[in-house]
Amino acid sequence: xxxxxxxxxxxxxxxxxxxxxxxxxxxxxxxxxxxxxxxxxxxxxxxxxxxxxxxxxxxxxxxxxxxxxxxxxxxxxxxxxxxxxxxxxxxxxxxxxxxxxxxxxxxxxxxxxxxxxxxxxxxxxxxxxxxxxxxxxxxxxxxxxxxxxxxxxxxxxxxxxxxxxxxxxxxxxxxxxxxxxxxxxxxxxxxxxxxxxxxxxxxxxxxxxxxxxxxxxxxxxxxxxxxxxxxxxxxxxxxxxxxxxxxxxxxxxxxxxxxxxxxxxxxxxxxxxxxxxxxxxxxxxxxxxxxxxxxxxxxxxxxxxxxxxxxxxxxxxxxxxxxxxxxxxxxxxxxxxxxxxxxxxxxxxxxxxxxxxxxxxxxxxxxxxxxxxxxxxxxxxxxxxxxxxxxxxxxxxxxxxxxxxxxxxxxxxxxxxxxxxxxxxxxxxxxxxxxxxxxxxxxxxxxxxxxxxxxxxxxxxxxxxxxxxxxxxxxxxxxxxxxxxxxxxxxxxxxxxxxxxxxxxxxxxxxxxxxxxxxxxxxxxxxxxxxxxxxxxxxxxxxxxxxxxxxxxxxxxxxxxxxxxxxxxxxxxxxxxxxxxxxxxxxxxxxxxxxxxxxxxxxxxxxxxxxxxxxxxxxxxxxxxxxxxxxxxxxxxxxxxxxxxxxxxxxxxxxxxxxxxxxxxxxxxxxxxxxxxxxxxxxxxxxxxxxxxxxxxxxxxxxxxxxxxxxxxxxxxxxxxxxxxxxxxxxxxxxxxxxxxxxxxxxxxxxxxxxxxxxxxxxxxxxxxxxxxxxxxxxxxxxxxxxxxxxxxxxxxxxxxxxxxxxxxxxxxxxxxxxxxxxxxxxxxxxxxxxxxxxxxxxxxxxxxxxxxxxxxxxxxxxxxxxxxxxxxxxxxxxxxxxxxxxxxxxxxxxxxxxxxxxxxxxxxxxxxxxxxxxxxxxxxxxxxxxxxxxxxxxxxxxxxxxxxxxxxxxxxxxxxxxxxxxxxxxxxxxxxxxxxxxxxxxxxxxxxxxxx
Numbered sequence: 001x002x003x004x005x006x007x008x009x010x011x012x013x014x015x016x017x018x019x020x021x022x023x024x025x026x027x028x029x030x031x032x033x034x035x036x037x038x039x040x041x042x043x044x045x046x047x048x049x050x051x052x053x054x055x056x057x058x059x060x061x062x063x064x065x066x067x068x069x070x071x072x073x074x075x076x077x078x079x080x081x082x083x084x085x086x087x088x089x090x091x092x093x094x095x096x097x098x099x100x101x102x103x104x105x106x107x108x109x110x111x112x113x114x115x116x117x118x119x120x121x122x123x124x125x126x127x128x129x130x131x132x133x134x135x136x137x138x139x140x141x142x143x144x145x146x147x148x149x150x151x152x153x154x155x156x157x158x159x160x161x162x163x164x165x166x167x168x169x170x171x172x173x174x175x176x177x178x179x180x181x182x183x184x185x186x187x188x189x190x191x192x193x194x195x196x197x198x199x200x201x202x203x204x205x206x207x208x209x210x211x212x213x214x215x216x217x218x219x220x221x222x223x224x225x226x227x228x229x230x231x232x233x234x235x236x237x238x239x240x241x242x243x244x245x246x247x248x249x250x251x252x253x254x255x256x257x258x259x260x261x262x263x264x265x266x267x268x269x270x271x272x273x274x275x276x277x278x279x280x281x282x283x284x285x286x287x288x289x290x291x292x293x294x295x296x297x298x299x300x301x302x303x304x305x306x307x308x309x310x311x312x313x314x315x316x317x318x319x320x321x322x323x324x325x326x327x328x329x330x331x332x333x334x335x336x337x338x339x340x341x342x343x344x345x346x347x348x349x350x351x352x353x354x355x356x357x358x359x360x361x362x363x364x365x366x367x368x369x370x371x372x373x374x375x376x377x378x379x380x381x382x383x384x385x386x387x388x389x390x391x392x393x394x395x396x397x398x399x400x401x402x403x404x405x406x407x408x409x410x411x412x413x414x415x416x417x418x419x420x421x422x423x424x425x426x427x428x429x430x431x432x433x434x435x436x437x438x439x440x441x442x443x444x445x446x447x448x449x450x451x452x453x454x455x456x457x458x459x460x461x462x463x464x465x466x467x468x469x470x471x472x473x474x475x476x477x478x479x480x481x482x483x484x485x486x487x488x489x490x491x492x493x494x495x496x497x498x499x500x501x502x503x504x505x506x507x508x509x510x511x512x513x514x515x516x517x518x519x520x521x522x523x524x525x526x527x528x529x530x531x532x533x534x535x536x537x538x539x540x541x542x543x544x545x546x547x548x549x550x551x552x553x554x555x556x557x558x559x560x561x562x563x564x565x566x567x568x569x570x571x572x573x574x575x576x577x578x579x580x581x582x583x584x585x586x587x588x589x590x591x592x593x594x595x596x597x598x599x600x601x602x603x604x605x606x607x608x609x610x611x612x613x614x615x616x617x618x619x620x621x622x623x624x625x626x627x628x629x630x631x632x633x634x635x636x637x638x639x640x641x642x643x644x645x646x647x648x649x650x651x652x653x654x655x656x657x658x659x660x661x662x663x664x665x666x667x668x669x670x671x672x673x674x675x676x677x678x679x680x681x682x683x684x685x686x687x688x689x690x691x692x693x694x695x696x697x698x699x700x701x702x703x704x705x706x707x708x709x710x711x712x713x714x715x716x717x718x719x720x721x722x723x724x725x726x727x728x729x730x731x732x733x734x735x736x737x738x739x740x741x742x743x744x745x746x747x748x749x750x751x752x753x754x755x756x757x758x759x760x761x762x763x764x765x766x767x768x769x770x771x772x773x774x775x776x777x778x779x780x781x782x783x784x785x786x787x788x789x790x791x792x793x794x795x796x797x798x799x800x801x802x803x804x805x806x807x808x809x810x811x812x813x814x815x816x817x818x819x820x821x822x823x824x825x826x827x828x829x830x831x832x833x834x835x836x837x838x839x840x841x842x843x844x845x846x847x848x849x850x851x852x853x854x855x856x857x858x859x860x861x862x863x864x865x866x867x868x869x870x871x872x873x874x875x876x877x878x879x880x881x882x883x884x885x886x887x888x889x890x891x892x893x894x895x896x897x898x899x900x901x902x903x904x905x906x907x908x909x910x911x912x913x914x915x916x917x918x919x920x921x922x923x924x925x926x927x928x929x930x931x932x933x934x935x936x937x938x939x940x941x942x943x944x945x946x947x948x949x950x951x952x953x954x955x956x957x958x959x960x961x962x963x964x965x966x967x968x969x970x971x972x973x974x975x976x977x978x979x980x981x982x983x984x985x986x987x988x989x990x991x992x993x994x995x996x997x
Contacts, residue, residue, distance in 0.1 A: 053150075060147040063088050063105050075132070075153045077125035094121035094129060105147065119154070131158040187326045189598075191223040194294070194319045199225055201315070202308050204296040206276065209284070209319060210237065210244045211292040219244045219293060232274045241266040243281050244293040251290050253282040253309045257301065278302040280309060282316045286324040294319060348471055355474070388482035391472050392420040395433070398473060407484055409456040420480075425452035425460055432465075436478055439469060450485070461486045512587070512608070515594070516560065517601035519543050531587070531608050533580030549576035549584060563593055564600050574609065586613045640953030641876050643975030651863075651978035652886055693733035693825055694960055694973055697854050700762060700781060700846070701727065703734055707741040708760060716755035719745070723762045728781050728848035736822045737846075740830075743815035744785045744842050751789025751840065759786040765845065775829050779848040786841040792834040800832065863979045866986055868918035869893045869910070873903040873935065874951075875926040883921070886978040892985070900930025904938055911943065919988050921972070921981075924952035924959060933959055936967045947988050951976070 050057045056072030058065055065083045073080045076092050093101050097120040117135045124130055136149025185193075191209050199207035206226030210219040213236075220236045227233055237245040243263050247254055256262040257278050259271055279297035283290050294316040296304075388404030390397055400415045408415070408423060420436075421429045428451040438445045448466050455461065466481040506513055512528035514521055521539050529536060532547060544560075545553050552575055559569045575589050587606040594603045701723040708719045741760075748758045765782040767775050792800065801820040823830045827847045834840035870892045872883050880896040887894045895910075895917070897903035903922065910916050920939065922932035932950050939946050950963050953974040963971045970984045 056151040058149060058151070060089055060105060061144050065089065072151065076122060092122050094123055097121050131155045187322065188223065190322050191319060194315050195223045195225045198294060198296050198312060198315050201311055202296045205299045207296045209292055209294055212248055212290055219248050227274060229274050231270050235267060235270055237267065243279065244295065247281045247283050247293045248290050251283045251285060253280070253313060255280045255304045255309065257303055275299045278304065280304040280312060282309060282313045284316045284320045284323065286320045291320050291323050351471055389479065390420070390482065391470065391477050391479050393475065393477040395420050398477065404482060407482065408453065423453050425454055428452050439467060439478060440476065462489045512606040514604045514606065515596055515601050516544055516604060517596050517599060522596060522601065531579065531585060532577065547577050549578055552576045560602060563591060563602055586610045640974035641879060644879055649882060652889065693736055694971065695731040695733055697729055697731055697849055697851055698734060699727060699729055699853055700737065700783060703738055704741050704760060704783065707738040708745045711742045711745040712749065715749055717749055717752055718757055720757050720759045727762055728764050728779060729851060729853040730781050730846045731849045732826055732846060740819040740822050740844065741785065743819045747815055748785060748787035748789065751787050756788050773829060775845060780845040781848055783844045784841055786839060788839040791836040791838055792840050793836060797832060797834065863890065863982055865891045866982060867891050868989055869915065870985065871895050871897065871903060871906055871917040871920040873897045873900065873920065874923040875899060875929060886981065890982055899926045900935030903935055907939055908942060918947065919985050920946065920948040921951055922948060924950055924957055933966060940967050949984055949988055
């Protein structure tokens with residue numbers, strides 16, 4: 001590897017000399033004639049040098065190879081001709097490394113005159129990725145930026161370094177595991193560490209240890225990670241069966257690429273259910289003894305290597321040492337217990353021997369000495385014991401150690417001969433005495449139990465009693481060991497109280513609380529079950545993804561994994577779930593990383609914000625409607641000004657034509673069409689909660705007929721009308737109510753594409769609270785529009801009046817929403833009743849008027865002439881000129897003004913000249929100027945008796961609906977014709993106020 005590097009550097013130096021020689025030759029060529037023979041000889045020399053080089057040599061210009069030597073072509077698997085002048089450099093560079101290489105190609109001049117080197121990944125012709133180290137220099141060659149250099153294939157070196165890093169990682173992992181396995185951990189904990197490290201080290205999906213049971217002749221699963229099915233966790237393999245059984249018998253490692261082809265079918269169903277395919281297993285051995293088997297498995301086809309076996313065997317050895325050590329400790333503990341038992345038995349024998357030896361003192365001196373020493377040792381142990389010790393016979397205390405005296409607060413020897421039951425709590429004395437007497441009779445009673453004792457000062461404390469029969473003072477007695485457990489009981493009680501407190505908090509929390517581990521729910525509180533609608537067993541038996549909305553699963557899973565890995569992710573975020581009924585519910589989730597059962601998990605607090613989200617969406621709708629209202633108002637103003645000009649000109653034309661019936665009829669039809677067109681702007685204003693009704697007394701019959709017939713012109717549908725003669729009058733905005741029935745008939749038309757009849761009827765209705773309608777009690781006119789179409793599904797009946805809601809391919813969904821808004825603004829109600837396949841019936845309730853029905857008007861009655869002086873204020877010149885001409889033809893003297901300032905000045909001049917105006921007609925809105933509302937206030941200061949009429953294309957201004965409270969005597973809404981305007985002026989001149997209706 002070092003030799004390759006030296007060769008590369010030497011060749012780079014040689015290339016630098018070559019460039020210097022080329023530069024000299026170029027200079028010489030400029031001064032002298034070129035010697036072709038010398039040039040060919042020089043070229044042959046240098047070509048021979050590069051063609052036989054052991055490293056790749058190249059020259060790049062314009063991102064394309066202009067020269068490569070055979071070694072260069074061989075490294076990338078091409079021929080020289082396949083590279084030179086035909087292949088761009090980027091085609092042999094691995095995609096992720098191209099930007100760094102591209103910078104050198106695009107700006108070779110930045111490194112002109114000095115060498116530099118890169119290491120990048122290249123792509124051979126056969127697709128294999130190779131590692132390349134390149135040395136190159138930027139230069140100007142023939143007036144073009146050029147790169148010249150050499151490269152070496154360092155793939156073997158890079159792979160060797162990677163393999164070395166992998167091995168170091170494995171041995172580091174083994175070292176870390178060995179350090180982590182301590183005697184402070186239990187055997188199960190240490191074996192679980194081995195299993196976890198095995199899976200990480202071999203990058204497996206699952207890992208586990210099975211231990212040998214020689215008594216039963218099989219191996220059983222013990223420590224498992226990455227295993228999901230209960231059948232697998234409980235599996236036992238007879239020696240020689242399955243992969244584990246074979247390894248346990250042979251004591252040799254084994255690799256299987258496909259479990260179902262290489263291992264007998266003993267446990268195929270269980271393994272298949274777990275989804276395992278490829279694996280490796282090694283024996284856990286201590287000497288010649290097989291203690292168990294260590295496995296690593298993958299759920300995808302994987303080829304494990306000998307290196308994997310070696311690494312796993314080292315882990316198996318660690319497991320074997322740990323198992324053997326723990327078993328040895330257990331044997332030592334057993335031996336110790338047996339020894340203590342034998343010592344006790346021997347002590348009893350020595351006591352009996354001591355009684356016999358007292359008769360033979362002379363012969364038993366040595367034995368007596370040993371007994372005294374033994375008793376001294378025992379006494380020292382007893383006196384220095386942390387626990388209190390007493391011996392009683394027949395209930396009388398015959399011995400107590402110093403610890404018991406301190407525990408009870410007595411002076412030394414005060415307990416001697418005292419009744420043993422006197423130091424017991426009165427409520428515990430009976431059971432203590434009963435146990436002691438039963439023990440003296442040789443009955444089987446608990447050796448250990450808890451009770452309460454009383455100190456000398458009367459205070460009570462909890463103790464743990466260990467009692468047994470002993471030989472003491474030449475007879476049988478009861479030895480009692482007393483341990484003060486007051487603090488332990490207090491701590492246990494505090495822990496229990498704390499656990500109870502937190503349990504109550506969690507179970508009664510208003511938020512859902514969930515613990516998620518390995519993509520599964522490990523804990524849910526009652527609120528979580530309530531929100532999701534599932535039982536606890538159902539929630540914990542399915543992956544978390546099942547309960548998430550499909551559109552939120554990816555982001556929720558990504559944040560969960562990142563949080564487990566310690567990466568920064570938002571703690572709070574909204575999330576959609578699907579409850580048991582399939583309903584979408586919004587949750588505000590707050591998640592933190594915790595340790596659950598010794599492994600990482602997330603603790604999640606989730607608030608149900610479904611209602612809040614719905615409220616926010618409704619607020620957004622309201623904001624959109626307000627914006628639409630502003631836009632609709634502007635459109636209505638301009639449109640109504642245009643329609644006023646059209647209607648006014650039609651009126652003037654009719655006046656000029658006189659009795660020409662045919663032309664006048666056409667103009668009258670055009671006049672009606674213009675009034676219907678007015679409904680377009682009125683629809684937008686009403687939908688946007690504008691369009692305050694300008695109410696007039698009317699009967700609905702003719703109004704409904706006109707709207708329905710206009711809507712059905714040219715269609716294959718007719719209307720069947722039914723209106724009683726005594727139908728009550730209503731006070732309504734005729735244009736808006738026309739729009740309601742126009743929308744309903746259009747809706748019925750769409751529901752009956754094959755044609756048919758729409759039934760429209762009206763009746764008088766007295767509404768009472770018993771009717772269950774959302775209306776105040778009173779008299780109403782009820783109108784029913786009934787079609788015989790396909791009907792409306794029940795699930796849509798509550799939505800059809802929502803803006804933009806529609807189930808049809810055509811239409812905006814605004815018609816019914818607009819109709820609903822109009823009827824509601826009139827103090828009425830609109831309802832719907834429908835059956836699939838039968839049709840739909842819409843019922844409209846409008847408040848009945850207390851005034852008598854208006855007289856039928858002659859629509860073609862002549863326009864009344866008049867006289868007087870009229871002031872017209874309007875910002876539109878077209879309107880001013882038209883109104884001036886219309887009223888002049890009727891005999892009025894007309895003066896016009898552009899805005900309020902000019903109107904006030906004209907009014908003041910006329911009063912001072914003693915020729916005041918009889919009526920002032922003012923436009924309500926003057927962009928950039930003084931409008932009608934402000935102007936009337938200033939004019940009333942000049943003349944409190946002024947007679948003024950307000951006019952506007954904005955029908956949603958409150959002045960239009962309640963003009964009298966603002967100082968006006970009348971109102972005329974745009975668009976209007978000469979007849980409507982002249983009648984309002986005549987009434988205002990005559991009465992000072994308009995005639996209602």
